[in-house]
Amino acid sequence: MxxxxxxxxxIEPEEPGGPDGHGPSDHGHGGEHAEHxxxxxxKWLTSTDHKVIGKSYMITSLVTFFISGAMALVIRAQLANPTSSLVNFQTYNELFTMHGSLMLYLFAGPFAFGGLANYIVPLQVGAPxxxxxxxxxxxxxxxxxxxxMMTLSFVVAGGAASFGWVAYAPLSNSINSPGxxxxxxxxxxGLTGFSAIFTGVNLVATVFxxxxxxxxxxxxxxxxxxxLVTGILILIAFPVLFGAVVMLFCDRHFGTHIFSVQGGGVPxxxxxxxWFFGHPEVYILALPYFGIVTDIIPVFSRKPLFGYRGMVFATLSIAALSTGVWxxxxxxxxxxxxxxxSLLSYLIAIPTGIKFFNWVGTMWGGQLSFQTPMLFSIGFLFAFLMGGVTGVLLASPPVDFMTHDTYFVVAHFHQVLIGTTVFAGFAGFYFWYPKMFGRMLNERLGKIHFWLLFIGFWLTFIPQYIVGLKGMPRRVADYLTSNGWTGLNQLSTVGAMVIGVSFLFFLVNLVQSWRKPVLAGDNPWDGGGLEWFTSSPPPHHNFTHLPPIRSERPVWDYNHPEHRKDESHGDKRHREHEKETVGASS
Amino acid sequence: MRISGTFLAAIGFFFGVIALIYWFTAYEDAGFLMLIGSAILGLLPGGYYLWWSRRMRPLEGDVDDADMSDGAGVIDAFPGSSIWPFLLGMGALFAALTFIFGLWLAPIAAALGLSAVIGGVIESRRGGAV
Incomplete structure (x- = not known):
């Protein structure tokens, strides 16, 4: 219907001096707008509510995350000893292919643009x-x-795909990879690509x-x-992937020779x-998580974001450049x-640097509080910085020739991707979980999760940089004792197991929040975005009342009229107030 | 509306410039065509929005000092729960499986897909779009 x-x-805020710090939960949410x-x-099969769909997305993508993480642990166990035979070589190839594919196509992207964005973006822009x-x-x-379909491909005859998540031709043709x-x-x-395109269309239309x-x-x-920018990048990148997939399928089954030399094609x-898909995809995976961190840091620094417009233009430049560096x-x-x-790749360091500067600038002089979302955000800053710096190294062709297809590259992209999708992703999960489910996650367990993850993360990937520089190639299932890579690989394996253990605390935390709920209230973190104005979880069609929107923190303005920062040039009363506060602070 | 149009047109313009630079430095077809495609992707909707933005009053969401009362009234009609997206999705899944495991799956895919399309259209009519 x-x-x-x-x-x-x-709903107008109280005048300065009135009661503050509380959401307007007594203004009659739900009721007439309840879903019938x-x-x-x-309900899960038929709902068109963005909140139900967002939660479905998040649950599914977290399940693929855990399946894929388990594959990573098997891979690390295999590499812990030289000439190991824990799994055979074919299975090993399938494992690293599916680990990459599940993580990149099915977890990292959908968790952000299908899960969190689906849930949060309509709330943030005040849409029903x-x-x-x-x-x-x-x-x-x-x-x-x-x-x-991708997860179940393990059970068919011939096993899952085993050519790496990039499916390079001619390894992926019907002779080398039958089955x-x-x-x-x-x-x-093809299916997930279309799913992403539709979500991109939805995001762009919603925000516009x-x-x-x-x-x-x-x-x-x-x-x-x-x-919004991610949505546009999706619209640029995913159709190309779909086209490429169709071409490869035609090569495999319908006798075309697009990627084979024999028929005059070009592998x-x-x-x-x-990579015209793949590099924007990297930023499709990164930009949402930059956004999460940018929303979290001001809340836990109790300051407005430093350099809002700089952030927007940095996002736009990163997105634009990302399409020219494939x-x-x-x-x-x-x-x-x-x-x-090489030049365009170097240029990306500039807007990324601006973002880092603004994140640090936001924290500078703020009243920092280190709750779990903030810890994960800071963990993201460290992880992404290391991944970004090694990325600048790899943009240099001489360095890239040396390190291409070694564990140096593996460590680089894991630091970037875990920095974004795991650290920033779980920062967002801890941050918005109270909004989505109306209950808090345990701080103590959250902090244990963070510290174990943080320690395990560095322990896993720093040795991989070194072993890569020593010459260990990626995607090998074993190595010799005489290579001298054993110790570093063992360190890395221990680190991976620590990461695995850290997620047990996350699961315990989830279970505990369901068995012994601690109610969250509308605005547990004293956030400033519109999502914190409605109840937790929000009613059907989200809002019955909205505050006046005069800055990028309307709910903060509402709850803290004494600090109201007003950028509306038409509203003289507020401008006078702003002048006074600026005058007083300078 | 104007800002969205400018934004999309600027994306298109940027890719146009990059495409030209790329063509005259790299002389490589695939990348050039994809960059031109991206340029068109920005310019088409961007130009369309800019064209209309001069003929429409601004959206309330684009007005600096708009209040809820300025946008009072119906935002839009939103569908309630619907089974058809699920059936269409499953139809697409079976269509994909048809390509892999053979034509015997095609009737299932067609049945699911067709019923979803027909059901969705009827639902839209009965729901009475605005």
Whole structure:
């Protein structure tokens, strides 16, 4: 049944000096707007509510995260000893391929743009739902179909795909990789690719057209900004991937020769197509998480974000540049223009540097409090800094020629991706969990989770840099004692196990929050975005009332009228107030 | 509306410039075509929005000092729960499986997909879009 939704009513804040620090939970949420749809399993199957879909996305992507993490542990166990025979070589190839594929295609992206963004973006911009709710539901079902197909490809004859997550031609053709596992891998990318495209369309339309009155583009929280830019990047990148997948499928089954030399095709074309998707994909995986951290740090520093517009333009430049750097993954093919791609890759360091500067600037002089989301955000800063610096090294062709396809590269991209998707991703999860489920996660367990993860993370990947520089290639299932890589690999394995243990604390935390709920209230962290104005969890269609939106922290302005920072040039009363506060502080 | 249009058009313009630089330095077809495609992807909707933004009053979401009362009234009609996206998704899944495991799966895919399309259309009509 279609329902029309009206604009929420305005609720004016108390004048300065009035009661503050509390959300407006007594203003009659729910009630008339409650959903009268089906319940139970049928509710999950039929819901078009962005909150239900967002939660489904998050649960599914976390399940793939744990499956894929378990594969990583098996890989590390195999590499703990030279000439190990824990798994055979074919299984090992399948494991690292599926570890990469599940993590990149099915966890990292969907967790951010399907899970957190689906849930949070409409709340942050003051919208009742995503712009196209049924398309949103379709996205999830395509994603679930693709995810199940890829995960289940282990059980078909011939096993899962085993050519690495990048599926380079000609290794991925029908002679070198026969079997249904590879086809399932390709089709799964087709399904999840379309799911991502639909979500991208939804995000862009929602942020462009469903903003609440007064929520101008330069007032939406940075997380929503980054999701808008991510949506556009998805629209640029995923159609190329889909095209490439269709071409490869035709090569495998319909006798075309697009990627095979025998028929006049060009194998390196696959790399061009794949990385034209693949490098924007890296930023599709990074930008949402930058946004999460940018929303968290001001809340736990009790300061407004330092350099809002700088952040927006840094996001835009990162996104724009990311589409012009694809061939830095192909330096060693010898057929790409090194200076062009090297220069553009170096340039990305500038907007990323601006972001770092602004994050540090936001914390500078703030009243920092180190709750779990903030700890994870700071963990992200360290991890991403290390990953970013080694990334700048790899943008240099001479260094890349030395280290290409070694464990140095493996350590680099794991530091970038774990920094973003795991540290920042779980920062966002701990941060918004109270909003999504109305209950808190345990701080103590959260902190244990963080510290174990943080220690395990460095212990795993610093040795990998060194062993990479010593010459250990990636994607090998064993090595010799005489290589001298044993000690470092063992350290790395211990680190990986510590990471594995850290997630047990996360699971315990989840179970505990369900068995002994600690209610969260509307605004447990005293956040400033609109998502903290509604109840936890929000009612159907999100808002019955909204505060006036005059800055990028409308809820902070509402709860703390004495600190109101007003950027509206039309509202003289507030401007006078701002002048006074500025005058007093300078 | 104007800012969204400018934003998309700027993306298109940027990729146009990069595409030209790339073509005249690298002389490589695939990358050039993909960059041109990205440029068009930005310019088409961007140009369309800019065209309309001059003929429409600004959205309340783009007005600095707009209040909820300025946007009072119906935002839009939103669908309630619907089974059709699920069936369409499963139809797509079976269509993909058809390519791998053979044509015997095609009737299932067609049945799911067609029923979802028909059901979705009927649902939209009955729900009465605004």
């Amino acid at each position: 279609t329902t029309t939704v009206e604009t929420p009513e305005l 749809g089906p319940t139970g399993l049928l 739902d995503m712009a196209y709710p049924r398309l949103n539901a379709l996205s999830y079902w395509l994603y679930l179909g693709g995810a199940s 249904a596992g590879t086809d399932m891998w390709l089709m799964s990318l 057209y469903l903003r609440a009155p007064g929520m101008t583009m330069f007032r939406i929280p940075i997380f929503s900004w980054n999701m 390196v074309l696959w790399q061009h197509l794949f 061939a830095h993954h192909m330096f060693t093919t010898g057929v790409v223009l090194l200076p062009f791609f």
